[in-house]
Amino acid sequence: MTEPAKATGAEPILEVRDIVVDYPGHPPVRAVDGVSFELYPGEVVGLVGESGCGKSTMARVITGLLKPTKGEVLYRGEPLPPLTARRRSPKYTGIQMVFQDPSSSLNPRRRVGSQVEDGLQAARARAAYETEEGGVAVGAGVKELTASQWLQRIGLSAQAAGRYPQSFSGGQRQRIATARALAARPSLLVGDEPISALDASTQARVAGLMCQLALEQGTSLLFISHDLSIVRLIADRIIVMYAGRVVERGRTDQVWNDPRHPYTKALLGAIPAPDGSGRMPVATPTGTVYPRDEISH
Amino acid sequence: MAHHQHAAAAAAAPTAAPAVHVGEPRAGVPGPDTVLTLRDVCLDILTEDDPIPILRHLDLTVDKGQIQGLAGESGSGKTMTGLAIMGLEPPQARVTGEIWLGDENLAEMRGRALARVRGRRIGMVFQDPSTSLHPQLKVGHQLTDHARYHLHLTKSEARDRAVEMLERVGVPNPRDALDRYPHEFSGGQRQRIAIAIALMCKPELLIADEPTTALDVTVQAGVLHLIRDLVDTLGLAVLFITHDLGVMSAVADTVAVMRHGRIVERGHKRDIFVQPRHPYTKALLAALPGAKGGLTSREDLRHMDLTADPEIPDTVPGLDADGVPIPEADTEGKEARQ
Ligand SMILES: Nc1ncnc2c1ncn2[C@@H]1O[C@H](COP(=O)(O)OP(=O)(O)OP(=O)(O)O)[C@@H](O)[C@H]1O
Ligand SMILES: Nc1ncnc2c1ncn2[C@@H]1O[C@H](COP(=O)(O)OP(=O)(O)OP(=O)(O)O)[C@@H](O)[C@H]1O
Ligand SMILES: [Mg+2]
Numbered sequence: 001m002t003e004p005a006k007a008t009g010a011e012p013i014l015e016v017r018d019i020v021v022d023y024p025g026h027p028p029v030r031a032v033d034g035v036s037f038e039l040y041p042g043e044v045v046g047l048v049g050e051s052g053c054g055k056s057t058m059a060r061v062i063t064g065l066l067k068p069t070k071g072e073v074l075y076r077g078e079p080l081p082p083l084t085a086r087r088r089s090p091k092y093t094g095i096q097m098v099f100q101d102p103s104s105s106l107n108p109r110r111r112v113g114s115q116v117e118d119g120l121q122a123a124r125a126r127a128a129y130e131t132e133e134g135g136v137a138v139g140a141g142v143k144e145l146t147a148s149q150w151l152q153r154i155g156l157s158a159q160a161a162g163r164y165p166q167s168f169s170g171g172q173r174q175r176i177a178t179a180r181a182l183a184a185r186p187s188l189l190v191g192d193e194p195i196s197a198l199d200a201s202t203q204a205r206v207a208g209l210m211c212q213l214a215l216e217q218g219t220s221l222l223f224i225s226h227d228l229s230i231v232r233l234i235a236d237r238i239i240v241m242y243a244g245r246v247v248e249r250g251r252t253d254q255v256w257n258d259p260r261h262p263y264t265k266a267l268l269g270a271i272p273a274p275d276g277s278g279r280m281p282v283a284t285p286t287g288t289v290y291p292r293d294e295i296s297h
Numbered sequence: 298m299a300h301h302q303h304a305a306a307a308a309a310a311p312t313a314a315p316a317v318h319v320g321e322p323r324a325g326v327p328g329p330d331t332v333l334t335l336r337d338v339c340l341d342i343l344t345e346d347d348p349i350p351i352l353r354h355l356d357l358t359v360d361k362g363q364i365q366g367l368a369g370e371s372g373s374g375k376t377m378t379g380l381a382i383m384g385l386e387p388p389q390a391r392v393t394g395e396i397w398l399g400d401e402n403l404a405e406m407r408g409r410a411l412a413r414v415r416g417r418r419i420g421m422v423f424q425d426p427s428t429s430l431h432p433q434l435k436v437g438h439q440l441t442d443h444a445r446y447h448l449h450l451t452k453s454e455a456r457d458r459a460v461e462m463l464e465r466v467g468v469p470n471p472r473d474a475l476d477r478y479p480h481e482f483s484g485g486q487r488q489r490i491a492i493a494i495a496l497m498c499k500p501e502l503l504i505a506d507e508p509t510t511a512l513d514v515t516v517q518a519g520v521l522h523l524i525r526d527l528v529d530t531l532g533l534a535v536l537f538i539t540h541d542l543g544v545m546s547a548v549a550d551t552v553a554v555m556r557h558g559r560i561v562e563r564g565h566k567r568d569i570f571v572q573p574r575h576p577y578t579k580a581l582l583a584a585l586p587g588a589k590g591g592l593t594s595r596e597d598l599r600h601m602d603l604t605a606d607p608e609i610p611d612t613v614p615g616l617d618a619d620g621v622p623i624p625e626a627d628t629e630g631k632e633a634r635q
């Protein structure tokens with residue numbers, strides 16, 4: 001990632017085009033209203049935006065869990081089939097997701113070690129599949145870690161493998177879900193608020209792990225977060241969503257240092273400073289509506 | 298629910314200390330305005346082998362009109378502290394010590410009596426959204442059910458109050474929201490609904506466990522203002538659990554920092570942030586993105602050594618287990634506890 005992937009002429013690993021998602025209702029809710037972007041190999045893109053603006057909906061579309069009302073998703077240049085069967089073809093296990101609510105994505109009846117083991121299995125199956133197809137397996141040449149080692153990497157003890165999800169704290173469960181996704185050696189990792197429940201030092205650890213993975217094996221990372229201070233560190237580019245649309249996008253330093261859209265400005269202005277001063281962040285007056293047009297850099 | 302055991306079954310209300318200003322950091326010594334007092338609270342998980350210590354000798358007070366922050370490492374026991382106060386700890390847990398809400402010792406109550414106090418006097422926002430919200434019940438029902446009973450409201454009065462609360466936490470189209478199910482909302486919207494539910498019955502004490510983790514900072518600012526406002530105008534007492542030190546700095550009056558099931562440092566917010574004493578508090582502040590000596594760039598993330606043994610055990614080793622006592626650095630200058 002020394003060079004922006006785009007400049008090297010690589011093909012994008014993911015392209016989403018004009019995605020529209022309506023949820024049924026009276027009237028239907030338009031959660032996403034024409035979103036397009038692409039992600040290049042090894043690139044880390046931060047997706048930020050207002051609560052309820054459609055970030056998790058986009059994550060579900062990208063991972064094939066939700067069929068968009070309109071638009072298409074291309075993974076490695078081909079349309080992504082909807083995820084209907086219980087088991088995914090090994091071809092698509094390269095897409096992994098860490099869900100916003102980790103408790104509901106971990107199976108309460110299985111020990112966490114064996115759930116991380118699922119990720120390892122997926123990686124092996126895909127390596128075999130890709131070798132068969134004549135390609136180079138993702139993660140080839142990268143040292144394989146055991147489930148316990150993955151758990152240690154995210155800051156849990158090796159003994160954690162033998163326990164059930166309920167016996168962990170909120171932040172620990174979030175990290176277990178991350179370990180499972182990382183163990184699958186994804187080429188595309190969609191993290192929906194993957195570090196929102198963690199204290200600062202644990203956050204740094206998990207962000208560091210994801211960042212190193214992107215570097216080591218070319219994983220692309222779509223990092224959904226409301227915490228701009230960490231997005232700023234981890235992301236190459238930032239995409240800002242508001243009310244179902246992309247309203248601003250650009251290189252991280254551009255968006256951070258020179259926000260152009262009024263919503264982005266509000267977002268940067270409301271980060272509370274950890275300085276003990278007791279200054280309250282500026283609250284947006286209720287009823288504030290921002291323009292939904294994109295402002296480019 | 299677990300059976301609480303008591304070192305001493307003290308029947309009397311906690312002894313009042315000499316007048317102290319509201320929000321003075323005091324370890325478990327109640328003042329005239331104290332709403333919640335924890336005294337020597339321990340929680341162990343009972344197993345076939347030795348019990349696993351989770352909370353160690355917690356002392357804590359929260360006054361009327363005070364926001365007591367609880368920060369600390371992931372897995373340090375913040376959520377367990379909140380659950381123990383509510384009597385909602387896991388079934389294998391054993392809680393000892395005193396938990397006073399005004400002059401009632403919750404640690405001695407159980408069953409219906411505790412449920413009644415809980416519903417009427419304490420509001421709780423759970424860290425896990427699925428604990429706060431029932432997936433098969435409409436949001437309106439979940440908001441109004443207890444309020445009708447505790448506040449003696451008619452159905453339409455309760456609905457009006459629910460709409461008002463949803464509006465105040467910033468849920469869009471609050472009247473329509475009442476007839477929708479939790480899964481029809483985004484993560485942050487669900488979190489705001491949970492906050493509205495916790496505040497519906499006008500509690501004396503709010504226990505908010507990571508209440509803004511799913512909110513973007515603009516919405517978060519609105520929620521923080523709302524809580525501060527209820528504290529300042531109605532004298533709500535708040536135990537505010539958060540790992541986010543920016544949020545802590547904005548809302549809390551006093552802060553306690555937890556690690557390995559203990560409070561390792563406590564004090565006025567200003568002192569904790571400006572002159573942290575305990576090495577763990579210092580490390581936590583140093584880990585903030587942008588902090589001096591902390592992470593400032595992408596390069597720092599790339600070069601972080603992750604193969605090294607994590608210094609963060611996922612269970613509390615406790616004093617006895619690892620033989621390394623963690624001194625409590627008390628900004629009041631109290632002696633370090635063993
Ligand atoms: N199953 C559903 N039925 C109806 N509406 C829905 C459903 N799921 C989501 N929505 C609506 O779609 C919009 C986008 O939701 P989404 O979960 O994608 O937001 P988000 O950006 O992830 O927000 P947050 O940061 O709060 O998690 C919200 O307004 C939400 O109310
Ligand atoms: N049944 C159990 N067996 C062993 N340890 C347990 C059990 N239940 C909980 N724990 C441990 O208790 C500790 C405290 O958990 P708690 O949920 O209170 O942490 P927390 O401070 O809220 O963390 P977070 O910030 O991640 O939410 C954790 O280290 C957890 O692993
Ligand atoms: Mg979401």
Ligand SMILES: [Mg+2]
Pocket residue numbers: 169170171375376377424506
């Ligand atoms: Mg917790």
